[in-house]
Amino acid sequence: MTANLRYTITAVLAAGVALAFMPWLLSDFLLSLALSCLMYVALASSWSMFSGATNYLSLATSAFFGIGAYVTAWGLETLPYALAVPLGGVIAGAFAALVGAAVLHLRGAYFAVLTFGLGELVRHSITYFEKTYARTVGRVLSDPPEAVTVYLTVLLITVATVATCAAVRASRFGLALAGVGADEERAQTLGVNTRRVKIAGFALSAFFAGALGAAMAVRWTYIEPMSVFNPFIGFQTVLIAMIGGAQTLLGPVVSAVVFSLFSELLRLQFPYAYLMLLGLLLIVLVLYLPGGIGSLFRGRWARA
Amino acid sequence: MPEMLLRARGVYVRFGGLVAVDRVDLEVRAGELVGVIGPNGAGKTTFFHTLSGVLAPTAGQLIVGGEDLTGHAAHEFANHGVARTFQTPRVFRDMSAEDNVRFGLEFAGRRRKHARDAFDNPAAILDLLGLGDVAAIPAGGLTPAKQRLLEIGMALGARPRVLLLDEVAAGLTHAEVDATAQLIRRVRDEAGLAVIWIEHAVRVLMNYVERVAVLHQGAKIADGDPRKVARDPAVVEAYLGEEGGGERKAA
Numbered sequence: 001m002t003a004n005l006r007y008t009i010t011a012v013l014a015a016g017v018a019l020a021f022m023p024w025l026l027s028d029f030l031l032s033l034a035l036s037c038l039m040y041v042a043l044a045s046s047w048s049m050f051s052g053a054t055n056y057l058s059l060a061t062s063a064f065f066g067i068g069a070y071v072t073a074w075g076l077e078t079l080p081y082a083l084a085v086p087l088g089g090v091i092a093g094a095f096a097a098l099v100g101a102a103v104l105h106l107r108g109a110y111f112a113v114l115t116f117g118l119g120e121l122v123r124h125s126i127t128y129f130e131k132t133y134a135r136t137v138g139r140v141l142s143d144p145p146e147a148v149t150v151y152l153t154v155l156l157i158t159v160a161t162v163a164t165c166a167a168v169r170a171s172r173f174g175l176a177l178a179g180v181g182a183d184e185e186r187a188q189t190l191g192v193n194t195r196r197v198k199i200a201g202f203a204l205s206a207f208f209a210g211a212l213g214a215a216m217a218v219r220w221t222y223i224e225p226m227s228v229f230n231p232f233i234g235f236q237t238v239l240i241a242m243i244g245g246a247q248t249l250l251g252p253v254v255s256a257v258v259f260s261l262f263s264e265l266l267r268l269q270f271p272y273a274y275l276m277l278l279g280l281l282l283i284v285l286v287l288y289l290p291g292g293i294g295s296l297f298r299g300r301w302a303r304a
Numbered sequence: 305m306p307e308m309l310l311r312a313r314g315v316y317v318r319f320g321g322l323v324a325v326d327r328v329d330l331e332v333r334a335g336e337l338v339g340v341i342g343p344n345g346a347g348k349t350t351f352f353h354t355l356s357g358v359l360a361p362t363a364g365q366l367i368v369g370g371e372d373l374t375g376h377a378a379h380e381f382a383n384h385g386v387a388r389t390f391q392t393p394r395v396f397r398d399m400s401a402e403d404n405v406r407f408g409l410e411f412a413g414r415r416r417k418h419a420r421d422a423f424d425n426p427a428a429i430l431d432l433l434g435l436g437d438v439a440a441i442p443a444g445g446l447t448p449a450k451q452r453l454l455e456i457g458m459a460l461g462a463r464p465r466v467l468l469l470d471e472v473a474a475g476l477t478h479a480e481v482d483a484t485a486q487l488i489r490r491v492r493d494e495a496g497l498a499v500i501w502i503e504h505a506v507r508v509l510m511n512y513v514e515r516v517a518v519l520h521q522g523a524k525i526a527d528g529d530p531r532k533v534a535r536d537p538a539v540v541e542a543y544l545g546e547e548g549g550g551e552r553k554a555a
Contacts, residue, residue, distance in 0.1 A: 172410050179407060182396040189356055190462050191382035191412025 005170040008249070009163050016159035023148040035151055037260040039216055042158040043233070044241040044252035046208035049165045050201040051238075052246030053177035056104070057112040061237045063119035064092040064206040066229035068213025070126060073139045073223040081145045085153060085214045092210020097203040104198045116231070123229035130225075138224030145218055153215045161208045166249055168204075177201050236263075239278050243285055244294050251294020306334040308370070309498045310386065310466045315354050315364035317347070317522075324350040326522035327364065332466065332498045337489065339509040339530070340502045342519035343542070348502045349391060351519065352470055355500070356388040357381030369465065382412035385465035389458070389472055393451035397444030401435055401454055402426045404443050408461025416463045423495060429457050433487065449476055453484070460491065467491070469501040473508050485512040510534060518542070 022034055043061060051058050068088030075084045103114050130137045144150075168174040176197045179187030188194050217223055236259075244255025259278065266274040285292060310332045317325040325347045332338055342348050353359035354366065357378035365374050368384040387408065396404050405426040423429045430436050433453045438446060443454055452472055459467055469488065473481045489512065492499045503509040509516060510530045518526040518533060520542035526533045533539055 175407065175410055178399070179396065182398060183394050185358060185378070186390070186394045186396070186458075187407070187411075188378040189358065189382055189388055190408045190458060191379050191414070193377070193379045195377070 008166045012163045023151050033264050037257045038154050038158045040256035040260045041253050042161040042212050043237040044256045045161045045165050046205045047237050048241045048246040048252045050205035053181050055181040058115045059234050060115035060118050061209050062231050062234035063122050064209035065213035067092045068210035069217035069228035072214045072217035088214025089207040089211030093203040093207035096206030100199040100202040123225045127225045157211050245292025248294030311367040313365040315361045318362045323522050328524045337499045337513050339513035339516040341506050346519040347522040387459035387462035387464035388468035389455035391470045393455050395443035395451050395454050400440050401443050402439040405429050405457045405461040413463030429460050433457050466498045
């Protein structure tokens, strides 16, 4: 482990410990705001881990998140929460590996559209399955864990996600992913098994999104496909990561906090203002700063 | 006889109705420096794509170090010691020159050593190429000529046994071509590589290689000593004649 990586991971862990005290310091409203921030930090970081490095624009975040959420919805009656969460991650990761093996030879718009379609496919499949076999769409969670438990679980996943991102960036695996993003064929001629690297990266990224979905699911007392496979979760993740700078470590983190706060605060008073702001910022950035805001700080903290 | 490192047997590539490479055989042994020439559209680069695994041939066989790799992915060719450059430099633009060289060392070159340990770190390879002073600069910011050299450095990072060079001299000045050729010979000698060097400009190559193969309309029409090949009527007809007698006289 390089000194730089050790420093970054120590900082991430320290931030995690500090944030662990929040449930006893913040009001219920602020705590739910913090939860929302953490969720997008983890989603945007895990998305950047794969899509930022490889330039494979994935819109499948909602699919992985929803799969995780449904593992909790179906499993929570028989499984403890602490088991449902990693299981949600594992199932989402396995699903990503399976799908990735089939579609990761596609690039650009084809890949993006396909991953978007994936979310819709899973959502409709679950709806159909529930209608046909369970004869009900949606489930009520009878005994959800306490808010503090949920917060600490999501915090743990977030810390693990960001630390993993840092470790991946400093590793051979991360170099291989960056090679795929820079010039996939060139990377291959230098010995990278690009197919395996892409599948592994896609699955790892999906694992965190799935675990997060499983952890967050209990916040909806009533879980139905429409809400947990909400494509907006995926879009917002992509926008946040791209605006923050998907090729940096800290960019998506900072951007996720800022936009989650904006989102929660503006959504109540000016529901459209937030979306317009997000859209405008994206357009301006794509035109003038395609690497995102984080790319401005490259070479300093961004390249940890 | 030195070890046979790369053997192409009856390599045939067809794109729809067009035969780009027509049953080409080529054998290269350790320490050889072989030139491949041919007019534009002769199938040189397509043939190179098959030698490096970037393109699977429609028919034929590719044996690398005794192992049949026909139909395998490019990374397996790289891992078996075949490294290549691209005609248009394909450096990793956002990475430093040093990281570009390190890339090969981290993957294809990881479990292999050069015959001599002269090129076992990025700095040594960059110094050899005269790129030591731009090690920290993002590769996209280098001049085209330096990017070409860096392409060679990336390939050397993969610690190859067979080095495939695709028009590395294109666009260079006379002096630069000369320096590059000396460099290639030096690398070949020091690391005991087999080198296959494609060049469109005949004269450049004829002066530096010990053996030359000529492709014409996808087929190999000559293979041997450059001086003999240059007098071969079929070659004169196919290539030198078309390119102009001036070059031939000068060679």
